[in-house]
Amino acid sequence: MSRTRARRSWVVAGGVAAVVLFGQGLYQWAALSVRQRQMDRRLAQLAAERAQLAEEHQRLQSDSAYVEGLIRSTFKVSQPGEYVIPLDASSPKR
Secondary structure (H helix, E strand, O other), rough: OOOHHHHHHHHHHHHHHHHHHHHHHHHHHHHHHHHHHHHHHHHHHHHHHHHHHHHHHHHHHHHHHHHHHHHHHHHOOOOOOOOOOOOOOOOOOO
């Protein structure tokens, strides 16, 4: 047997032994790695959403014109002397 063939045999035997000894552990490690990547992506999504909500909160606290616009558009509220004319998207245009 040549040296390369003997070395190859030891590598294959070592690989088989590693799979036999650590097979379940390797599977669990791989599954946990996938789960961690999923959770990292979800964490990034939540961080972006939190930043957006913080910005919205700040705007609601400081921009009275923005708050008034939200109230007017959401609840169809008008000031005295104003008329609210609802425009429905399904109504025909003339």
